[in-house]
Amino acid sequence: MSAESWWKSAVVYQIYPRSFADSNGDGVGDLRGILAKLDYLQHLGVDVLWLSPVYKSPQDDNGYDISDYEDIDPVFGTLADIDELISAVHARGMRLVMDLVVNHSSDEHPWFLESRASRDNPKRDWYWWRPARDGFEPGAPGAEPTNWRAYFSGSAWEFDSTTGEYFLHQFTRRQPDLNWENPDVRRAVYDMMNRWIERGVDGFRMDVINLLSKTEPFTDGHMYFAMANGPRMHEFLQEMNRQVLAGKGLITVGEMPGVTVEQAEHYTDPARHELNMVFTFEHMHLDAVPGEPKWSPRPLPLVELKANLAKWQTGIVNGWNSLYWNNHDQPRSVSRWGNDREYRVQSAKAWATVLHLMRGTPYVYQGEEIGMTNFPFTSFEQFRDVESLNWIAEARAKGVDDPTIMNSLRARSRDNSRTPMQWDDSRHAGFTTGDPWITVNPNHAKVNAAAAVADPESVFHHYRRLIELRHTMPIVVAGDFQLLVAEDPKLFAYLRTSDDERMLVVANMSNVEVRFAVPDDFSGGEVLVGTLSETLAPWQSYALYASAHG
Numbered sequence: 247m248s249a250e251s252w253w254k255s256a257v258v259y260q261i262y263p264r265s266f267a268d269s270n271g272d273g274v275g276d277l278r279g280i281l282a283k284l285d286y287l288q289h290l291g292v293d294v295l296w297l298s299p300v301y302k303s304p305q306d307d308n309g310y311d312i313s314d315y316e317d318i319d320p321v322f323g324t325l326a327d328i329d330e331l332i333s334a335v336h337a338r339g340m341r342l343v344m345d346l347v348v349n350h351s352s353d354e355h356p357w358f359l360e361s362r363a364s365r366d367n368p369k370r371d372w373y374w375w376r377p378a379r380d381g382f383e384p385g386a387p388g389a390e391p392t393n394w395r396a397y398f399s400g401s402a403w404e405f406d407s408t409t410g411e412y413f414l415h416q417f418t419r420r421q422p423d424l425n426w427e428n429p430d431v432r433r434a435v436y437d438m439m440n441r442w443i444e445r446g447v448d449g450f451r452m453d454v455i456n457l458l459s460k461t462e463p464f465t466d467g468h469m470y471f472a473m474a475n476g477p478r479m480h481e482f483l484q485e486m487n488r489q490v491l492a493g494k495g496l497i498t499v500g501e502m503p504g505v506t507v508e509q510a511e512h513y514t515d516p517a518r519h520e521l522n523m524v525f526t527f528e529h530m531h532l533d534a535v536p537g538e539p540k541w542s543p544r545p546l547p548l549v550e551l552k553a554n555l556a557k558w559q560t561g562i563v564n565g566w567n568s569l570y571w572n573n574h575d576q577p578r579s580v581s582r583w584g585n586d587r588e589y590r591v592q593s594a595k596a597w598a599t600v601l602h603l604m605r606g607t608p609y610v611y612q613g614e615e616i617g618m619t620n621f622p623f624t625s626f627e628q629f630r631d632v633e634s635l636n637w638i639a640e641a642r643a644k645g646v647d648d649p650t651i652m653n654s655l656r657a658r659s660r661d662n663s664r665t666p667m668q669w670d671d672s673r674h675a676g677f678t679t680g681d682p683w684i685t686v687n688p689n690h691a692k693v694n695a696a697a698a699v700a701d702p703e704s705v706f707h708h709y710r711r712l713i714e715l716r717h718t719m720p721i722v723v724a725g726d727f728q729l730l731v732a733e734d735p736k737l738f739a740y741l742r743t744s745d746d747e748r749m750l751v752v753a754n755m756s757n758v759e760v761r762f763a764v765p766d767d768f769s770g771g772e773v774l775v776g777t778l779s780e781t782l783a784p785w786q787s788y789a790l791y792a793s794a795h796g
C-alpha cells in the first residue's frame with residue numbers, strides 16, 4: 247500500500263464537539279474541551295479525529311448551517327483554539343479532519359443575504375430561486391414550484407416575500423441549497439478549502455456531497471431521486487480534486503445518501519481522482535418498514551444486513567469504503583441492534599468485532615467505544631434536534647397519537663447519540679460544570695470512560711484491540727471478503743483471505759447460545775480478539791488467524 251493511501255489502515259474517531267467536553271462551563275462542548283481529552287483518544291489508538299462543524303453558525307441544525315466558513319463559532323472557541331488543536335493533534339501523530347458542508351449554507355451567510363436582497367443581485371444565482379407554480383399566487387398554499395419534501399419535514403421550497411420567489415432547501419428552511427452550476431460558487435468553496443489546508447487540516451468529511459449537482463428541469467416527483475448523484479457530480483468532484491485535494495496526502499470521505507455500489511466505486515476509484523471513500527446508507531435503512539421513512543422502525547433483519555454488507559464488501563474493487571454503525575445522525579447501535587440491558591458490553595463488542603474486521607476504513611463515533619446507549623426519553627420537551635422537533639409537529643398534524651410518536655423518537659431520534667459524552671460518574675458525567683444543553687444519560691453512573699479505561703474487559707479495551715489489529719495485521723486491511731452462513735439469522739461470520747493469510751470472524755448476534763463449528767483449516771489458529779468456543783454464548787464474538795498453508 248502506498249504512503250498516499252495511509253487512510254486504508256487508519257481508524258477515524260468522530261467528535262460531535264457540542265457534546266464531547268465543555269471547558270468553560272457554558273453547558274456546550276468546545277475546542278478547548280477536545281484539547282483536554284487528547285490523551286484519552288491517543289490511548290484508544292485512533293489515527294484521525296473528524297470534527298462535526300465548529301464554524302460560525304446560527305445552530306439551527308447544530309452547526310450544519312454555516313454562516314461563515316472561515317471562522318469558529320464563539321460557542322466552540324476561536325481560530326486560535328483550532329490552530330492550537332491542530333498542532334496538538336499533529337504533535338501526537340494524529341490527524342484532524344473538518345466537516346465540509348457546502349451543499350447548503352445558513353440563511354444568515356452573507357452570500358445568501360445578498361442573494362435574497364433582489365432579483366438582480368450579483369449573487370442571486372448562487373442559490374436556487376424559482377417563481378411560484380404557473381397559475382398560483384406567489385406564497386399561496388400549493389404555489390411551491392414543485393411538490394418536493396425536505397428531508398426534515400415540510401416543503402423543500404421556502405417563499406421569500408422580498409422578491410416574491412421561492413428558494414430550494416433540501417434540509418431546514420434555514421439551510422438554502424447553493425447553486426454549484428455557478429462557477430463562482432465553486433471557486434469560493436475551493437479557495438476556502440485551500441485556506442483550511444494551509445491552516446493544517448488533513449482532510450474533509452463532505453456533508454451530503456452527492457447532492458451538489460441537481461438534475462434540471464425541476465419537476466414534480468421524488469426529490470431524493472431527482473437530486474442525488476446529478477449529471478455533473480463527477481465533473482465537480484474531479485474539479486475539486488484538481489484545485490484543492492490532489493497530491494496532499496489528505497483523507498476525504500463523501501457522505502452520500504442514495505448512493506449505489508456502482509456509483510460508489512466510481513466516486514472512489516483512485517484512477518478517477520475524486521474521493522477516497524464514501525459513507526453509504528443502505529445498511530442504515532434495513533430496520534425501517536420498506537418504503538416508509540425512518541420513523542417506522544422494525545427489527546433488524548440480520549440476514550438482509552449481511553447480504554447488503556457482503557454486496558458492498560465485494561462490489562467495491564478499485565475504490566474504497568468506510569465502515570460505520572454510529573454517527574451523530576443515528577441512534578446508538580448497542581440499543582438499536584444489540585441488547586443494551588443484559589448484554590450491553592457483550593453486544594457492543596460483537597458489533598464492533600464484525601465492523602472493524604471488514605474491508606474499509608472504520609469510523610468510531612464518540613461514546614461508541616464505551617458502549618453508550620440511547621437515552622430513555624419520556625417527554626417531548628427533552629428533544630433538541632430540529633429533525634425530531636419538526637417530526638413531532640408533522641406527525642401530530644397528521645393525527646398520529648403521542649405515544650406512537652414517542653416510540654418512534656425513542657427508537658430513531660438523532661438526539662439519542664447527541665447526549666453528552668460520559669466521562670465519569672460525577673454530576674453531568676464530567677461533561678460540564680454548568681447546565682448541559684441536552685440531558686446527560688442517567689446510566690453514566692455505570693457507563694463512563696473512567697470505568698471503561700480501568701476495566702480490562704470493557705468495550706473500550708475491545709476497541710483498542712480491534713484498532714491495533716488494523717494497524718498491525720495486513721489481512722485486516724487488504725484481505726478479500728467472503729460471507730459465511732449467509733442464511734443464519736443469528737450468526738454473523740466471514741472470512742478474510744489473501745495469498746498467505748486467512749482470518750475467520752464469528753459473532754453470535756443474539757440473546758441465545760448458538761453453535762458454530764470452526765472449519766478444520768483453522769484448527770490451531772491464533773485467537774486475535776474475543777473468546778473462541780464452538781458453542782457461542784449470547785453476543786460472543788472472536789477472530790481467528792491462520793497462515794494460508796496451515
Ligand code: TEU
Pocket residue numbers: 307310311347397417453454501503540574575633660
Ligand atoms: O446528513 C444527511 C442525511 O442524509 C441526513 O439527513 C440523514 O438522512 C438523517 O439525519 C437521518 O435522520 C447530513 C448531516 O450528517 C446531518 O447532521 C445534517 O443535518 C444534514 O446533512 C444537513 O446538513
